[in-house]
Amino acid sequence: MSKHHVTSTVNGEPVEFLCEPQETLLDILRDQLDLTGSKEGCSSGDCGACSVTIDGRLVCACLVLGAEAEGRKIETIENMAEGDTLHPLQQKFLEEAALQCGFCTPGFLVAAKSLLDRNDNPTETEVRYWLAGNLCRCTGYDKIVKSVMDVAAEMRGE
Amino acid sequence: MGVDGNYKWVGKRTVRPDGTDKVTGRALFSADSSMPGMLIGKILRSPHAHAKIKSIDTSKAEKLAGVKSVVIGKDFPNLPNKTISIGILAANFSEMSDKLMARKKVLYDGHPVAAVAATTSAIADKALSLIKVEYQVLPHVIDVDEAMKPKAPLLHKKMITVGVDPAPTKASNVASRCEFGFGDLEAGFAAADVIIERTFKTKPAHQGYLEPHGAVVSVAEDGQVTIWCSSQGQFMVRSYCARLMQIDEAQIRVIPAEIGGGFGGKTVIYLEPVAMALSGRAGKPVKMTMTREEVMRATGPTSGTSIDVKLGATKDGKLTAGEAELRYQAGCYPGSPVGPGAMTAFAPYNLENVKTVGFDVVVNRPQAAAYRAPGAPMSEFAVESVIDEMAQKLGMDPIALRELNAAKEGTTAPYGPKFGPIGNEQCLEAAKNHPHYSAPLGPNQGRGVASGFWFNVGGESVASVNINTDGTAVVLSGNPDIGGSRASMAAMAAEVLGIDYDKVRPIVADTSSIGYNDLTGGSRTTFASGMAVCNAATDAVDQMRTRAAKVWDISPDAVEWSEGHARPAGPNAGDFEPMSLADIARTSAKMGGPITGRAAINAQGAAPGFGTHIVDVEVDPETGHVTVLRYTAVQDVGRAIHPSYVEGQIQGGVAQGVGWALNEEYVYGDDGCLQNTGFLDYRMPVASDLPMIDTVIIEVPNEAHPFGVRGVGEVPIIPPLGAVANAVSNAIGVRMTDLPLSPPKILAAIKNGS
Amino acid sequence: MAQIEYAAPASIKEAVGLMANGGNSARVLAGGTDLLVQLRAGRLKPGLIVDVKSIDEMCSISVNKNDFRIGAAVCGAEVNEHKRLKKAWPGVCEALDLIGSTQIQGRATLGGNLCNASPAADSVPALIAASAVATIAGPNGRRKVPVEKISKGPGKTVLKKGEIVVYFTLPKPAPRSGDAYLRMIPRTEMDIAMVGAGVSLTVDKSGTCTAARVAIGAVAPIVLLVADGAKALIGTKIDDAALNALAAAASAACNPIDDMRGTIEYRTQVAGVLACRAALIAFERTRS
Known part of the structure; x- marks a missing residue:
């Protein structure tokens, strides 16, 4: 079996890895790069727990082959805080109890950040549809949606 | 300090101590740990719903390079076929072992038949494909009513129904019958002006936790076992593994990983003993994680049910009698939650004549596992639907009918005991007065109301509070934190100790670091383990009072503890400068050594919880699609230790209940195999399916708990089934009795008028 | 292995x-x-995966004098960020956008949605209604095939060995045209369509429909172009009688499964409902 040599940028750092053709980016992140913050909830793109961005585009890492990461820039939950300063979304999730078990939380945060990077004034409906690919079984989404709306308002200076 | 006190930390919205790890990806869940030399374990599962295993040939798999061990049913100890109690659980280990790894027969699509451990995931997959199993396929039965028919295929040829006198002579799929109630039903129905009889059906619903089951298990050469796994109880895992594998509990150390949701579904084990067997043979640690397909095919949903309800009332709204027969799917072995279903069905009501009969029925499905308020959502859905219909027939407001017949302090519960102080009436009143209840409805919209009841649970808990010499404290407890319980434990300890919340570090200890705890379930943790934490903190306070008394040379009884300081109890005790916790802790070496408060209790006095929900829906009359427009949930929680997480529990329970009511179901083919094995077609609510969920917290304190806690997690999943069904029924003018209320079912009902 | x-x-x-050269087990990887789902579930064991996302022609959108060209491997999010395309063919863009979540939109493509050949593919009825044409490249050169002729049944296409869909061509809409796609799912997101309906139509200055195409999905082994549905609309002002005729035509065309x-x-009943609703939206769009 021929392994592919892949060079990419993960969380701002250059990385190189060898992957088998069928290995997903999620496999690589979790098993080779020790970035276990992206979670495997379904392996079929239905739960969003493995949300990452590739060249700024939000995707499920379970639906990307490791080999496709060649030359790309990948951002994961592990790079969301800057040094010891949490991203406003991370801070708001803590303050508003927008997590219970915490398993889906990294995916929600990555997805919500991707929304706010594009749109700092989303409606509740826009937030709900943007996050529809992130399943949460604990919270009923209420506090998650509120937190995202609140952070958006803070970013707008309201 | 009392149940009605003003608190500094209890009731505050603190940031949870484990929060930062969970928003940064640092928290380690079951699949996130690895060990040097670790193997990957995988399970081969039955493709048939019901079949005899004629032979299993693992020889080719064993010879594959990279395969380190292979196990099948005969590699597990055979155990006596009897039910044993462990804490709040009861288990038949012979059956449990057969569920882990089939012996003579497979009983459902997905039943494990063999397992392998190999150096890579790909080799393990290949090894599974090399195992040859010869099956003789048997007729199967999936539906509960079908399984009860005299000619239904039998899962267990010797199973005689328990609880029937005289005992039947013929085997059946009915494992047991239970009965609750009192009074004279005949007289009760004779006194009724209106009698409603209806049959209801619900589908099995999966707990739907986002984290698939996973475990890393290491069996050392000396037989010592270390297990890292996510579960609702590390002690449950230890007890079960010890009995299933026939080794001493002291040889097993279970280290709890963070748990990615459970809702009851992780009160049982699937992988750990298999990984033990594989690891023991291979001499290396083994990691096993389920795929989502495995979770759906082979882990416990709650039961599908079929329920008859009969309710009588006078024309002025007094309920005269209530009767229900409940038939619950247990899955492949006995053990559906029909008992609690039968106990809770009529619990929100004050009935003089009531009877519920339950049947626990085996079918060719995975074993039912606990799911939030096990058994109650289905039976209370049936009763709440009939209550709604009764209100319509009587021309009464549905909350008024409930208020008129509400169970209250002194009411005899249908399952026997008299209720103490309960918040049922307060919930109904708060719902009635909520602006939601009087808001106008538009065309094609309907409003539904339903109540819910759950016992709440106590049980065994151990806690330690270690006072550090710098004036901080570490709180050790033994229940996995499934949704913020560390925050609650820290708040209660801070309150009792009188120090700041952020000076308290709560730890979920492993099985070798703390004494036995029953698992996280039944809404027991904040009540029972919380009580243990309070008692342990009080024990530490008592020790510190004693030390202050020594310094002051007065009786310990003359020292009181307030705001984190030992103080003379009054002018007669003497005039001494108060000593802070930090002062006392700093000198602990000279004053008798470290200060550690301990508590080991079997918590009694769990107090019931009630809730009332209101929901508005809109039904598209041309497609049958339901939109949930507005939702309000009122619940008596006794005391909200952390209001945000109490609200979160309620909102999460509502979302699960709405999913159960509208779209979640298991679809089996004619072959008895599950067709919707993933999140794509097992349709749990997504963010765009739901509105904000308003919560109203009622606090009728439980006198048995230091802060008045009742418990919160179970009640909120109960009312949504009835509330949503009532709302849809009211929107379309047809009574809907068969969940889920999927668009095709609703459109057919609109078309056919029934 | x-x-x-x-x-x-x-x-x-x-x-x-x-x-x-990859034979029958070669598969194109677009989004x-x-x-990857089929691969993970073991339903598919390709010998060769050909990732086409390094091919510019397949990954770009171009606006030409008479038409739009959408590369078969352009992801849904990019299509929906293309303002001129979205203004011209809002129904096609919305149909693609309905496939899965935001995360899926970062990957899913028109080419993949078509070549997966599911009768429930959301973008296909809209593409058919829009008279989209697929340009296919193969060992013997290129050919153009209308989208409605691509699928032969669930999982089967007319593509021959070595052939791949390179791009789709959508005409510039005639004046006073509009299109729309609607689907029915039990939830609000993340489901496969139970029924889908795409409608494209053009009206004259009096508001009378002069051209129409109606396509319905998830009601037969392939997405259906319903000629009788178009007939029901042409010559009318999309009044109730026309809509009733459209609903009847859509339902009559259905050959679904349980x-x-x-x-x-x-499915049969709701196909008619959705066709009418999509027609009304498309009609509304002829005015903007």
Whole structure:
């Protein structure tokens, strides 16, 4: 079996890895790069727990082959805080109890950040549809949606 | 300090101590740990719903390079076929072992038949494909009513129904019958002006936790076992593994990983003993994680049910009698939650004549596992639907009918005991007065109301509070934190100790670091383990009072503890400068050594919880699609230790209940195999399916708990089934009795008028 | 273990060569949202995965004098960010946008949605209604095939060995045209369509429909172009009588199955409902 040599940028750092053709980016992140913050909830793109961005585009890492990461820039939950300063979304999730078990939380945060990077004034409906690919079984989404709306308002200076 | 006190930390919205790890990806869940030399374990599962295993040939798999061990049913100890109690659980280990790894027969699509451990995931997959199993396929039965028919295929040829006198002579799929109630039903129905009889059906619903089951298990050469796994109880895992594998509990150390949701579904084990067997043979640690397909095919949903309800009332709204027969799917072995279903069905009501009969029925499905308020959502859905219909027939407001017949302090519960102080009436009143209840409805919209009841649970808990010499404290407890319980434990300890919340570090200890705890379930943790934490903190306070008394040379009884300081109890005790916790802790070496408060209790006095929900829906009359427009949930929680997480529990329970009511179901083919094995077609609510969920917290304190806690997690999943069904029924003018209320079912009902 | 190879060719020629030599077990990887799921579940064991996302022609949108060209491997999010395309063919863009979540939109493509050949593919009825044409490259050169002629049944297409869909051509809409796509799912997101309906129509200055195309999905082994549905609309002002005729035509065309996502009865009835609703939206759009 021929392994592919892949060079990419993960969380701002250059990385190189060898992957088998069928290995997903999620496999690589979790098993080779020790970035276990992206979670495997379904392996079929239905739960969003493995949300990452590739060249700024939000995707499920379970639906990307490791080999496709060649030359790309990948951002994961592990790079969301800057040094010891949490991203406003991370801070708001803590303050508003927008997590219970915490398993889906990294995916929600990555997805919500991707929304706010594009749109700092989303409606509740826009937030709900943007996050529809992130399943949460604990919270009923209420506090998650509120937190995202609140952070958006803070970013707008309201 | 009392149940009605003003608190500094209890009731505050603190940031949870484990929060930062969970928003940064640092928290380690079951699949996130690895060990040097670790193997990957995988399970081969039955493709048939019901079949005899004629032979299993693992020889080719064993010879594959990279395969380190292979196990099948005969590699597990055979155990006596009897039910044993462990804490709040009861288990038949012979059956449990057969569920882990089939012996003579497979009983459902997905039943494990063999397992392998190999150096890579790909080799393990290949090894599974090399195992040859010869099956003789048997007729199967999936539906509960079908399984009860005299000619239904039998899962267990010797199973005689328990609880029937005289005992039947013929085997059946009915494992047991239970009965609750009192009074004279005949007289009760004779006194009724209106009698409603209806049959209801619900589908099995999966707990739907986002984290698939996973475990890393290491069996050392000396037989010592270390297990890292996510579960609702590390002690449950230890007890079960010890009995299933026939080794001493002291040889097993279970280290709890963070748990990615459970809702009851992780009160049982699937992988750990298999990984033990594989690891023991291979001499290396083994990691096993389920795929989502495995979770759906082979882990416990709650039961599908079929329920008859009969309710009588006078024309002025007094309920005269209530009767229900409940038939619950247990899955492949006995053990559906029909008992609690039968106990809770009529619990929100004050009935003089009531009877519920339950049947626990085996079918060719995975074993039912606990799911939030096990058994109650289905039976209370049936009763709440009939209550709604009764209100319509009587021309009464549905909350008024409930208020008129509400169970209250002194009411005899249908399952026997008299209720103490309960918040049922307060919930109904708060719902009635909520602006939601009087808001106008538009065309094609309907409003539904339903109540819910759950016992709440106590049980065994151990806690330690270690006072550090710098004036901080570490709180050790033994229940996995499934949704913020560390925050609650820290708040209660801070309150009792009188120090700041952020000076308290709560730890979920492993099985070798703390004494036995029953698992996280039944809404027991904040009540029972919380009580243990309070008692342990009080024990530490008592020790510190004693030390202050020594310094002051007065009786310990003359020292009181307030705001984190030992103080003379009054002018007669003497005039001494108060000593802070930090002062006392700093000198602990000279004053008798470290200060550690301990508590080991079997918590009694769990107090019931009630809730009332209101929901508005809109039904598209041309497609049958339901939109949930507005939702309000009122619940008596006794005391909200952390209001945000109490609200979160309620909102999460509502979302699960709405999913159960509208779209979640298991679809089996004619072959008895599950067709919707993933999140794509097992349709749990997504963010765009739901509105904000308003919560109203009622606090009728439980006198048995230091802060008045009742418990919160179970009640909120109960009312949504009835509330949503009532709302849809009211929107379309047809009574809907068969969940889920999927668009095709609703459109057919609109078309056919029934 | 069966070997899987991965290649990311930079040209159509190279890709076609790889596909032709890869035999029956070669698969195109565009967005991967179907391929990787099938791969993971073991339903598919390709010998060769040809990642086409390094081929410019397949990954770009161009606006020409008479038409739009959408590369078969352009992801849904990018299509929906293209303002001129979205203004011209809002129904096509919305249909693509309905496929899965935001995350799926970062990957899923028109080419993949079409070539996966599911009768429930959301973008296909809209493409058919829009008279989209697929340009296919193969060992013997290129050919153009209307989208409605691509699928032969669930999982089957007219693509021959070595052939790949390169791009789709959508005409510039005539004045006073509009299109729309609607689907029915039990939830609000993340489901496969139980029924889908795409309608494209053009009206004259008096508001009378002069041209129409109606396509319905998830009601037969392939997405259906319903000629009788178009007939019901042409010559009318999309009044109730026309809509009733459209609903009847759409329902009559259905040949669905009962499965875990819907019943025959339901699909048949709702196909008519959605066709009418889509027609009304498309009609509304003729005015903007």
